Amino acid sequence: MTRQKMLVSGGLGFLGSEIAKNFFQEFDITIIDNLSTNVVSVDDLQAICGEISYRNMDLGKMSNEDIDWLNTELKDTTIFCHFAAAVGVKKIDQSPREAIINENRINHDLLPLLAKYKTKTIFASSSEVYGNQENCREDQGLQIGSPDILRWGYACNKLMTEFLLKSYQIPHIILRLFNVTGPEQSPKYGMVMPKMIRDAKKTGKITIYGDGSQTRSFCHISDLINSLRYLIERDSFLNQTINIGNDKNRVTIEELAHLIKDTLALNIKIEKIAFNDEYSSHSKDILKRSPNIEKLKQFYRPKIALRTIIEDIAKKYE
Ligand SMILES: NC(=O)c1ccc[n+]([C@@H]2O[C@H](COP(=O)([O-])OP(=O)(O)OC[C@H]3O[C@@H](n4cnc5c(N)ncnc54)[C@H](O)[C@@H]3O)[C@@H](O)[C@H]2O)c1
Numbered sequence: 298m299t300r301q302k303m304l305v306s307g308g309l310g311f312l313g314s315e316i317a318k319n320f321f322q323e324f325d326i327t328i329i330d331n332l333s334t335n336v337v338s339v340d341d342l343q344a345i346c347g348e349i350s351y352r353n354m355d356l357g358k359m360s361n362e363d364i365d366w367l368n369t370e371l372k373d374t375t376i377f378c379h380f381a382a383a384v385g386v387k388k389i390d391q392s393p394r395e396a397i398i399n400e401n402r403i404n405h406d407l408l409p410l411l412a413k414y415k416t417k418t419i420f421a422s423s424s425e426v427y428g429n430q431e432n433c434r435e436d437q438g439l440q441i442g443s444p445d446i447l448r449w450g451y452a453c454n455k456l457m458t459e460f461l462l463k464s465y466q467i468p469h470i471i472l473r474l475f476n477v478t479g480p481e482q483s484p485k486y487g488m489v490m491p492k493m494i495r496d497a498k499k500t501g502k503i504t505i506y507g508d509g510s511q512t513r514s515f516c517h518i519s520d521l522i523n524s525l526r527y528l529i530e531r532d533s534f535l536n537q538t539i540n541i542g543n544d545k546n547r548v549t550i551e552e553l554a555h556l557i558k559d560t561l562a563l564n565i566k567i568e569k570i571a572f573n574d575e576y577s578s579h580s581k582d583i584l585k586r587s588p589n590i591e592k593l594k595q596f597y598r599p600k601i602a603l604r605t606i607i608e609d610i611a612k613k614y615e
Pocket residue numbers: 306307308309310311312313329330331332333334335336354355356357358379380381382383384399403421422423424473474475476477478483
């Protein structure tokens with residue numbers, strides 16, 4: 298029997314590479330990545346997954362040859378996990394225009410091909426589309442902030458892709474991800490959990506940007522993978538949007554800093570600096586963010602508690 302094919306964009310990044318590691322036994326995996334923020338090399342991933350195919354290509358700057366390749370690839374692809382994007386508050390802050398233009402180009406060139414082959418597409422959207430809201434439900438109104446704060450361009454990018462997937466009638470599942478984290482997440486681009494843990498272990502200091510009262514809910518990568526497994530194997534949530542997060546792991550950033558200190562039994566300093574001492578005036582922190590996961594709970598309950606997440610990530614920095 299021929300095996301089904303899975304194409305993963307951003308497949309050398311944190312989430313994309315975990316998808317490859319967890320699904321290579323069931324699927325023939327092909328990865329697309331432009332190596333801009335990858336956390337793993339092709340060789341290292343192949344050492345774990347065996348024969349995976351890889352194409353170094355920028356989805357925002359596809360050549361005719363790339364488009365021909367994608368046409369051939371999509372003919373027999375069963376699932377396309379679309380996880381490539383410019384990611385991280387820090388990275389968006391450094392080049393907000395580039396992120397918006399890049400995403401527009403990806404939508405312009407990629408989505409018509411997905412529509413042509415009616416490829417089942419799992420799209421990594423973001424909790425950022427909800428803006429400053431708690432207990433966010435998939436069917437509620439969204440709050441995008443003013444364009445004076447260019448950070449909101451990231452949420453607009455994600456929303457635009459959500460709208461286009463629907464208007465092209467591409468069979469899809471939209472995942473709105475709420476702070477999915479794990480040992481392989483890079484601390485480089487402003488991801489709070491790996492950054493705080495790395496800093497605590499390596500420098501003896503955690504820096505909080507702002508007053509620390511901003512809330513986040515952290516979800517372990519294995520909980521994303523388990524929910525994805527269900528969604529990939531069935532069509533029951535086709536053309537729907539699902540929040541992926543862990544509502545039990547909701548903390549303020551100040552609480553998180555202390556929890557890291559206590560969990561890892563470290564004698565460290567916790568200091569606060571103004572958000573805009575670290576980020577430009579184009580960026581503003583999101584103060585509230587937590588998922589309503591009633592829909593997710595119809596088929597999966599996230600399992601990994603916050604302390605376990607911290608311990609798991611800390612092993613990376615031993
Ligand atoms: N981790 C989270 O909690 C979270 C939350 C919300 C949304 N997301 C979304 O999930 C996806 C994956 O995030 P991640 O945490 O794994 O980030 P990541 O930066 O580790 O992975 C993204 C990968 O995409 C690649 N890439 C970027 N632009 C590309 C392009 N134009 N063409 C080809 N490859 C490109 C990068 O090199 C990288 O390997 C992103 O779309 C992100 O917006 C993640």
